[in-house]
Amino acid sequence: MPALPSLPLRLLCLLLALLALPSAAADKPTVAVLYFGYGGKNPDLEVLKKGLAQMLISDLSDFGTAHLVERDRLEEIIQELELGQSSKFDPATVARIGQLVxxxxxxxxxxxDMKMGKTNMLIMGARVIEVRTATILRALNARGDADEFLLLEQKLAQDVNKVLEGLATKSPEPSKPPSSEPPRAPGTPQPSRKPRRLTTQTALRYSRALDAKDRKDVETAKKELGVVLEEEPDFMLASMDLARLMK
Known part of the structure; x- marks a missing residue:
């Protein structure tokens, strides 16, 4: 019987090493950021939930602590379950959402939002919920000047990520796949997708662009994103959204 051709030794070693690597994807938890409910009196701010969700998803994804469900998938689930505007779900609905995503x-x-003296305040409150038990693990909040929307959103993202990091320490340290990206300190997000500053009004325009995209109104979405980038040229998340719509 003729001998089988042998693989080069270096290639064989590489294949064996790859087969021995545990799956990093299985070690990281999957997290879904649902739309926040609006509790103020200005109906125009209702749509802000879409921009807030997209930015939180982007920031939490950059931390690298967990896998994040994409907002487009979230939008599909909301339509499928006819969840409407509610931000309060019973345990059965929480379990159903978790199962679907x-x-x-x-x-x-x-x-x-609220007026405090001459300052327009914005208050955000978040809850981290375990799907399996429908238990609220932590309640967090961020509050401040509405003109500092980005700072408030980033604080909330950092606090949520700390909770997720704490949950990760309860299990063995997940192994990480090889990466060509330079390592960054734990808990430090990549800064590339964030503008230097973002007001609630610009975030609101960004949210309207996402809403138009969800409604398949591509031209309106492009127009709104264009204005957002005129106001904040270094808002890379909006730039990437616009680039996808231009294809």
Whole structure:
């Protein structure tokens, strides 16, 4: 019987090493950020939930602590389950959402605006929920000047990520696949997708662009994103959204 051709030794070693690597994907929890409910009196701010969700998903994804469900998938689930505007779900609905998106944890909450003296305030509150038990693990909040929307959103993202990091320490340290990206300190997100500053009004326009995209109104979405980038040229998340619509 003729001998089988042998693989080069270096290639064989590489294949064996790859087969021996545990799956990093199985070690990280999957997290879904649901739309926050609006509790204020200005109906125009209702749509802000879409921009807030997209930015939280982007920031939490950059931390690298968990896998994040994409907002487009979230939009499909909301339409499928006819969830409407509610931000409060019973345990059965929490379990159903988690099952449909394959999430271990949900991030949900509320936001509202109020006048305090001469300052327009924005208050965001988030809850981290374990899908399996429908238990609220932590309640978090961020509040401040509405003109500092980005700072409030980033604080909330950082606090949520700390909760997720704490949950990760309860299990063995997940192994990480080889990466060509330079390592960054734990808990430090990549800064590339964030503008230097973002007001609630610009975030609201960004949210309207996402809403138009969800309604298949591509031209309106492009127009709104164009204005957003005129106001904040370094808002890379909006830039990437626009680039996808231009294809």
């Amino acid at each position: 394959g999430a271990h944890y949900l991030v949900m909450g509320d936001y509202f």
